[in-house]
Amino acid sequence: MNKITMIIAAATFAAGATYFVLRSAGGNDAALQGSVLEHGAPLTDVQLPHDLSQTAAIGKRAFDAVCAECHGANAAGRNGIGPPLVHNIYEPSHHGDAAFQLAVRNGVRAHHWDFGSMPPQQRLTDGDVSGIIRYVRELQEANGIR
Template sequence: MIRRKGLLLGGAAVLVVVLAVVLWPQDVPDPAPASAMVEVKVPELSNLAAEGRTAFDALCASCHGENAAGRQGIAPPLVHVVYEPGHHADGAFVLAATRGVRQHHWTFGDMPPVPGASPQDVAAIIAYVRELQRANGIF
């Protein structure tokens, strides 16, 4: 009788372990990244624009996407005719980074200021975005 109880308990323990492995929540992969809104050709960058790319990747890409291509449902592309220099001068980028900007061209909501963006970072980011724009036919 004792031996049967031991087998029964051992079998129950194995069943519990198997059920735990099968039913335990598995690591769920992150949802697919938001897709880029535009295709961006990346030119050979000047030294300042290369510095800007590094700063952009650290400070801006999480919203505006890799190579400023935008992120569907998150933030607009900066390589877009809306941001051409004649419509949004460099000062508009400075103000957006330092003060934020109210939604006006897109429906993504207001853009908050970018914490940690130094004036040097912003200048380099502008150079990067402008070089991307020129390479993609936006003057």
């Protein structure tokens, strides 16, 4: 193989690998969509569950009051503002319930997204966050994230 053919093959492989990695991060990849959406627009389509448990319904009220400003209605994210929580990155096996509790209590440095770090949310109690987690988990389940 000559040098140019090897360079083209390597570039093609790198492009394919990059595409695969970005697509495997989630079906509606917010990072890819973010560049074409209006600032503040939802980053993913969220299918709502038929019914919410009582705990999730209470959690939705707390989420709407405190979290939706950044994470969007129904945790769909907001372009340029905050990530969607209905996303494979936040599935229970990767971000367990304790991770959500710690993020709210202590804040979290940006590590999956380019939205910046999340500050602590001092207006929420551990009980509030437990309800919010149940709400997010029920949204995730309705969207095939387990």
